[in-house]
Amino acid sequence: MAEIKSIEKPDDRRDFPRGHLEVVNLTGLVFGKATFEPGWRWTESVRDLAGTDLCEVHHNGYVVQGRMRILMRDGAEGEVGPGDVFVVQPGHDAWVVGDEPCIMFDFAGGMGEYAKATG
Template sequence: MMEIKSIEKPDDRRDFPRGHVEVVNMSGLVFGKATFEPGWRWTESIRDIAGTELCDVHHNGYVVDGRMRIRMSDGAEQEVGPGDVFVVSPGHDAWVLGDEPCIVLDFAGNIGDYAKAR
């Protein structure tokens, strides 16, 4: 089996305040490319769309550009930047640091649910 798709022609694109996510659905993989503009914060841009207090999506990600801070519900915080690979469990807030967009590639299966109204 071989399956190839381009993120330049996503199956779905969701726009939200200060950003968007593009998603391709493949056999055994849901892949997302998220662009978060300066000033983006999950609790300000996505919370009302998701209908949850914190992000409840599991992320397996890779940061292409920009920087982001992630705070877990227990208060633990980490910063991610270009070249960082990360795994983040549901129950977190996140925000862009600095004045450049943060571009994240996400390989988690439920990125297809990200920024979808419930």
């Protein structure tokens, strides 16, 4: 079996304050391309959509452009930038660092529900 889709023709697009997410669904994989504009912060832009205090999505990702700071529930912090591959467990806040949009790919599968309105 071969299954091929282009992120340029996503199955779904979700807009939220200062950013958007494009998603393609393949067998066994939900792949997301997220664009976060300067000034984006999860607790300000997505919290109300998610209905949780922190992001509770597991992320496996790759940063294409820009920088993002991540603050875990336990106080641990890190920063990712272009070329970085990362794993972030549920229970975090994150925000764009600097004046450049942060563009990243996520292939953990959790993006299937990311930034979907609850309720």
